[in-house]
Amino acid sequence: MKELIIFKEGEIALKGLNKRTFEDAFIRNLKHRLNKLGKFEYTKAQSTIYAIPQSEDIDLDEAVELGSKVFGAAALCRALVVEKDFDAICKEAIAYIEETAMMSRTFKVEAKRSDKKFPMKSPEICMELGGKILEAYPHLTVDVKNPQMVVTVEIRDTAAYVHAGNLPGAGGIPVGTSGSAMLLLSGGIDSPVAAYMMAKRGIKLSAIHYVSPPYTSERARLKVERLCEKLTPYCGDVAFYCVPFTKIQEALRDNCPEELFTILMRRLMMEIAQRIAEEKDMQALITGESVGQVASQTMGAIVCTDAACRMPVFRPVIGMDKTEIVEIARKIDTFDISIEPYEDCCTVFTPKHPKTKPVLADVEAAQNAFDFEPLIAEAVAETELKVIKL
Amino acid sequence: MAVYLDNAATTRPCEPAVSAVFQNMVEDYGNPSSLHAVGLKAEQNITEARKAIAAALVCDPQCVTFTSGATECNNTAIFGAAKNYGKRKKKIVVSAIEHPSVAEPIKYLEEKEGFEVVRIKPSRNGEIAVEDFIDAVDDNTCLVSCMLVNNETGSIQPVRKIFSYVKRNFPECITHCDAVQGFMKIPMKSAELFADIIVVSGHKVHAVKGVGAMYIRKGIRVAPLIMGGGQEKNLRSGTESVPLIAGFGAAVRALMPTMSVAHSNAEEISEYLLKKLAKLEYITVNSTAENKSPYITNFSVKGIRSEIMLHFLESKEVYVSSGSACSKGAHSSVLTAMGIPDKLADSAIRVSIGRTTTKGEIDVLVNAIQEGYQTLAKTK
Structure with a gap:
């Protein structure tokens, strides 16, 4: 199972030509915080920054905790990386959410498809995956207004990501970009x-x-x-x-x-x-x-x-x-x-x-x-x- | 040579702990509350110890409070939480296999303060079923308590699953975990347990007797048992025992990095022991939980009462325990709660291995048991 941490850019996504300066500063600051946990690779794409752990034993909960205090991200979450194949997504997502699912009674699925080449549209992904989750966890019911668990599937250019909810990031802009x-x-x-x-x-x-x-x-x-x-x-x-x-x-x-x-x-x-x-x-x-x-x-x-x-x-x-x-x-x-x-x-x-x-x-x-x-x-x-x- | 296999009762203090205790008696002997530099040094030594415990529990040092031991921690936690959170909610849910330092305060609340107490029995292998526990928790529950590792059988309880359910559905209910036998033995993080209060002890992890610590999550208000000078954020008045606290910190700092190595070593030794015991048809292993600490093994020797076997082993310089060392001679409430017949419970032996236990020592133990079985008179 491959996991990583996704940071959604906040204000810095709106920056113009010097957006890169802000992103680089964010990654630099993030690196400085996460270094003590182990080695991460950092990549950026579509106003999102990915911190990819380079070994299995890195404590990702701790990394999320530290990352939630680095200015520049609007939201963050740990996520499962899956190949962009709907059956694989379903299979791995169901296993990935087990613990949260066992503790919840209601849920909904959210899908974001930024790779428009993916054959299914977002509502279809929600319906199909929602159905499979219901089959796997019969004690759950769907509640789109106030669910206890939100399963998010993001179909991006490089891969698909599954996670059970965003956490708020620290907001702001990266330290070091304003003097x-x-x-x-x-x-x-x-x-x-x-x-x-x-x-x-x-x-x-x-x-x-x-x-x-x-x-x-x-x-x-x-x-x-x-x-x-x-x-x-x-x-x-x-x-x-x-x-x-x-x-x-x-x-x-x-x-x-x-x-x-x-x-x-x-x-x-x-x-x-x-x-x-x-x-x-x-x-x-x-x-x-x-x-x-x-x-x-x-x-x-x-x-x-x-x-x-x-x-x-x-x-x-x-x-x-x-x-x-x-x-x-x-x-x-x-x-x-x-x-x-x-x-x-x-x-x-x-x-x-x-x-x-x-x-x-x-x-x-x-x-x-x-x-x-x-x-x-x-x-x-x-x-x-x-x-x-x- | 003596074979000490009673590490769940207490452990031999490690060298860094002993020298920290010594240092804080002869050099840094100040009172941490004194305003001068000698006092400040003592305070800083406590701060360092607090940081070490916090790092081991993966929490903020501000959440760690030192007391005289796990018994005081458990008493403070239970009475202190009941006082603040049990005014209107009068129900406590607890496992039936708790250590007396948890079970007795709760019994007191039941008998003298009118609390309703639900005790959740384990299955035959010593594990509490998550469903049984959470079914008993309701809106009227002020406190739930479940130990992490049972002291007699080593069974690991599903604390995380139980507490995460409780905190999700009844966020105001206090979750308390006696983690004395799990601390520094199995991986444990305060946040992952979903516990509001976690209790650990010094002398079970190669520090000295007389010091314990509890993690109390930020925002949880626990009323103090002892009032006075306001030490430990008013939760535990009385001049801090700087030497013991510093020794605790030193032991944790010294041994934490090798926790996983020690664990795999313990697993190997425990498997070796079980394999040898399996060959003896008069042995019944009582610690059969699927999820179990390798440090504790509990078994019964057919027809020979625990105490008799214990003293026989003692004559061979092999030291084990009958059930838990804290309740000398009493019938094991844990084994009884597991539904183990009295005959087996009466002949139960607890072997708790330590960081230095070797296979050779296990051989000595098993040979001695065999000899004892052959020579000792058996009950009918």
């Missing part, structure tokens, strides 16, 4: 979600995190590394930059008005992030800000933070409620880690009454009252890089 960006990753719920959303649009991500020992603990940093690990099935390997931030925070505490502490801190974080991003030829920053969620994310505060940026800042969750963000965090499995209670650098020195409507001129004046440049340069120089691999 690269630096994610400001805090350890909270929002920034991993922002990462997922931008990776879905094809952006290759690096992450930057700020630590302030002894105000923050080693566990807090490890927590963020674990968040990166959770992102890798979607984003691929993540370059993780860890910035020592204690001196800057202490300087802020000693030299700046308390109510502007958070905004000034965020401006300095942006500055450090974009220096490293520029050095590594990244084109944008990504944050998990959502308007009005906290004092540092009011419209006024975002205006003041944004003014410190030379690069575009993508804020994919800007218009989302917490509940919507949490829903995605649960889906990508970062939520449980995000809510672990460790002190992070954003909560250290938090002012009692932060300014919710800061004025840019005041903020800039406060920042200029102290020369942060040497501290920024030192922080950038002492930043540690660790590649978090899949």
Whole structure:
């Protein structure tokens, strides 16, 4: 019995002349994820990508699970490969679906005939194969509206494929087709979600995190590394930059008005992030800000933070409620880690009454009252890089 | 030389397990809840062990909880699930051949908490029929429980078929699987079993006694039995036994890669044993399931009570078990449930081979049985 995994292209099927670039990027990403399971061959035809296992012992369930997180496919499924002969299709399909059939009471057959040279039309295939399945499994009944099992037969140019239902793919476009960006990753719920959303649009991500020992603990940093690990099935390997931030925070505490502490801190974080991003030829920053969620994310505060940026800042969750963000965090499995209670650098020195409507001129004046440049340069120089691999 | 053929009772801890235990007693002795670096190291060692168990079960490490052993896991799973899911649904369906650590909590729920319990009997060869099991499950069922490999006969139960039916038709019903005798012995994946809770034990897989783990599927809420400092995600309070947990992880990591080699070896040894036993007309093999773990063989010696044969073998330094080691001297409820006559059940011997068992050791066993049969007084 020969099986493979079929990926149906989503948006990339609509691309014009550079469709190939997107397909190749998808295959490259897929290869990177599936390599650890064993060797696969990859082919593409008719807006479909096939991953063909090269040995029998490869765990295809696991491959489907991993493949369902690779951006670029609208749907995927494991399927049986059969020669394009109707009797062979029936015989092998009936054996292939046995387990699902035994657990179902109702079913229907769907046929797609993209090879128009095949002598039977789709409705005929459905009727004939449906009849044979009924003979083989008398406990089943046909239900075309709400079946428990859907048997799909696809007659393609190269072969016929039989499977018992598509699974949803990750959607989006392949990571690496839209340039690269630096994610400001805090350890909270929002920034991993922002990462997922931008990776879905094809952006290759690096992450930057700020630590302030002894105000923050080693566990807090490890927590963020674990968040990166959770992102890798979607984003691929993540370059993780860890910035020592204690001196800057202490300087802020000693030299700046308390109510502007958070905004000034965020401006300095942006500055450090974009220096490293520029050095590594990244084109944008990504944050998990959502308007009005906290004092540092009011419209006024975002205006003041944004003014410190030379690069575009993508804020994919800007218009989302917490509940919507949490829903995605649960889906990508970062939520449980995000809510672990460790002190992070954003909560250290938090002012009692932060300014919710800061004025840019005041903020800039406060920042200029102290020369942060040497501290920024030192922080950038002492930043540690660790590649978090899949 | 001693021939140890009671590996289903417990196994000899492997070297990596022992050194991990030692390491975590003398070097990494911190409390994982401590905020400092010594505590962090201990926590990381637990995380590594958790990853190893998760890899063996093919699940997310977050789904693995450590406890003091499989008995505690089974108790937590059953009482914890019944508490959260059994308020309105008062029915439990369970196989009749469960280990006491499953059977007894369920009996308690039946007698003290008013649950209706349906116990599904196996056929004569020790297998539960899928139809019997799923016919008993209905809308009012909060929990179904079926072991993966029976500890006395080695029969592999059709857990996947039963649970997949249950989850498809009654998604809210909790599926619990005691997989102690299957873990690291037969291929097993959490998702493929369709189990919400899977229980495994350390000392059956060459780790040390006092540690077990359970897989709990994401989204399943199990109420804790023990309350306190909130360790193990609040499910099992009490400072984690870092040495035992690390030893468990080390054993799994060391032995998992050779699971299939060990399995084919066990198959060969088991076939060899059965072939030799077949030549003795006074032996009746009780473990006749079609789908069976090669690690366990159960047979009866005509006219000689289990305990007498066991002690005779012991005098020859051959160590086997009468039924299950956990219920010393008691009548085997498993063999009885299979419909095996009392006379045979009374003379049942369980041979459970291990990773290092050789054909030579089987020869020693069979010779000793022959000698015992000839010299021991027989019951009428």
